[in-house]
Amino acid sequence: DIVLTQTPLSLSVTPGQPASISCQSSQSLLHSDGRTYLYWYMQKPGQPSQLLIYEVSNRFSGVPDRFSGSGSGTDFTLKISRVEAEDVGVYYCMQCIQLPITFGQGTRLEIK
Amino acid sequence: QVQLVESGGGVVQPGRSLRLSCEASGFTFSSYAMYWVRQTPGKGLEWVAVISYDGSNKYYTDSVQGRLTISRDNSKNTLYLQMNSLRVEDTAVYYCARKRTVGTGKGGFDYWGQGTPVIVSS
Numbered sequence: 001d002i003v004l005t006q007t008p009l010s011l012s013v014t015p016g017q018p019a020s021i022s023c024q025s026s027q028s029l030l031h032s033d034g035r036t037y038l039y040w041y042m043q044k045p046g047q048p049s050q051l052l053i054y055e056v057s058n059r060f061s062g063v064p065d066r067f068s069g070s071g072s073g074t075d076f077t078l079k080i081s082r083v084e085a086e087d088v089g090v091y092y093c094m095q096c097i098q099l100p101i102t103f104g105q106g107t108r109l110e111i112k
Numbered sequence: 113q114v115q116l117v118e119s120g121g122g123v124v125q126p127g128r129s130l131r132l133s134c135e136a137s138g139f140t141f142s143s144y145a146m147y148w149v150r151q152t153p154g155k156g157l158e159w160v161a162v163i164s165y166d167g168s169n170k171y172y173t174d175s176v177q178g179r180l181t182i183s184r185d186n187s188k189n190t191l192y193l194q195m196n197s198l199r200v201e202d203t204a205v206y207y208c209a210r211k212r213t214v215g216t217g218k219g220g221f222d223y224w225g226q227g228t229p230v231i232v233s234s
Contacts, residue, residue, distance in 0.1 A: 031218065039220040048116070048224040054212060060222065092157060096220040100173045101147075101159035 002027050002095050006104035014112045019080040021107045023093035028073045030097075037097035040069055040078045043106075044089040052091075053078065085111055114138040114223045116208050121228030124198055134191040134208030134225055142166070142186035145211040147221055148193050150204035150230075160206070161193065165215060175201075198232045205229050 003026040013019045023038070030036045040053040051060040053069035056076060066081040080087060088111055093104040120132040134146070148160040161172045161182040170182050181194040191208050206228055209221035 033218075035218075037218055037220065046226075048226050049207070049209075050224075051212070051220070051222045054220060054222075094157075094220055096218055099159075099162075099171055101162075101220075103157040103159075105156055 001100055002029075002098065002102050004093050004095055004102055004104040006091075006093060006107050008107060009105060010108045010110070012110045012112050013080075013083045015085060016082050019083050019087075019109060021078045021091055021093075023071075023076045023078070023104050025074040025076070025095060027097075029076075029095050030073055036072065037095055038069075038071070038076050039094045039096065040067075041092045041094065042087075042089045043092065049092075083109070083111070087111075114210065116210065116223055116225035118206065118208055118225045118228040121206060121230045123231045123233060125234050126198060126200055126232055128198055130195045130198065130230060132193040132195065132206055132208075132228060132230070134193075136189045136191065136208075136210070139210070141184075141189040143214045145216075145219075146182075146184060146191045147209045147211065148180075148182060148191075149207045149209055149221075149224075150202075151207065151227070152204045158204075162211075163191070195230070198230075200232050203230060203232045 005024045007022045029038045036056045041049045043049045057069045068079050090106045092106050115137045117135045147162045151157050163170050163182045179197045183192045209224045211219050212222040213219045
């Protein structure tokens, strides 16, 4: 199984400041079809998880442009350019290049 | 808008059965593969099963193979998870999710339901 390791596991950020979350994969997520199957989600208590970024760097519909994704192969980053209060939650990376689909441990973002 | 609403969770004794449902609306259900994912405080998020858009292909994580069965009724826009021989370690919140793209091929999820809790305890 592919193991995804997220760092840090928790983050406390002042509103307006940037935040960055890393996701490292135990295997390359680059498929022979040219796509890299790394996704980012946010989960808020009592709400369905929300897709933020798909295939490393593609922002999902309705996601604010302060969210961006980057990386390649085995190393990926989610960045929030200016954190807002509504960004509080747990962020997960996920790989779907092969079954079983696996997730990172999650990073909890808090506001200072 | 896309909506996924799970139901059927509850408290059940080890060895017993439960059937979860996920009612879909706001999109052409029969065009999308669907997933079940579960979450526990200890193990985090765990993919459970996937079913192709037409129900012809199904895959499971090893720990549920032979006990949990994913199915769908495209005429009712509903996804199911039949859970037999339940174990304490199946205790989790169960989410259904939609594959981001139509048809076959790889892809993650774009929409999730709000989840239904399953507690397996004697």
